[in-house]
Amino acid sequence: QQQVKQSPQSLIVQKGGISIINCAYENTAFDYFPWYQQFPGKGPALLIAIRPDVSEKKEGRFTISFNKSAKQFSLHIMDSQPGDSATYFCAASVTGNTPLVFGKGTRLSVIA
């Protein structure tokens, strides 16, 4: 059973456009929802994270939107740049010591 479902698998966006990646989760006990960014040849690195007490979190051009009732959260990248081209993973966990559960990833390509 896949606990975190991520879509789309791949995404091509024009430079300056908005990139949107969606995730849905099953486990209502999840209370930590990070997004990781991975460049080729590198390990994933934390990009931005949210907890369910807020519906939105913004850091620069990156925004997480969170819908607790729908059990969904999404990453929005405003003014997408070629340097944003990477693989993005959503994840979820229960606070305490449970490991992160990852989505399958989205390969984003931003073209000029």
Added chain:
Amino acid sequence: DVKVTQSSRYLVKRTGEKVFLECVQDMDHENMFWYRQDPGLGLRLIYFSYDVKMKEKGDIPEGYSVSREKKERFSLILESASTNQTSMYLCASSSPRGYTNTEAFFGQGTRLTVV
């Protein structure tokens, strides 16, 4: 600067060999994890550890074991390597129990090819 270091970037091993993947973190983290990454499958948890000499199975532990003799070091062992274990292996660590910080820091990965 926080660091998770995996001993090898690339490894080529033969079927049936015993393979050791080493991971060291310098952040005094209690929690350490091993994931494998395959195209279209994302990151799947193999094993994790919350303390020295402690280990827990993840989602895909078959064919693997782990060792954590020291807090900073977490080793993944392929008892008898098989071609279906060809993959990218990622080690990660995270801070102690607590609400405020559950960020996982990843190493650069070890790309293992079993021939």
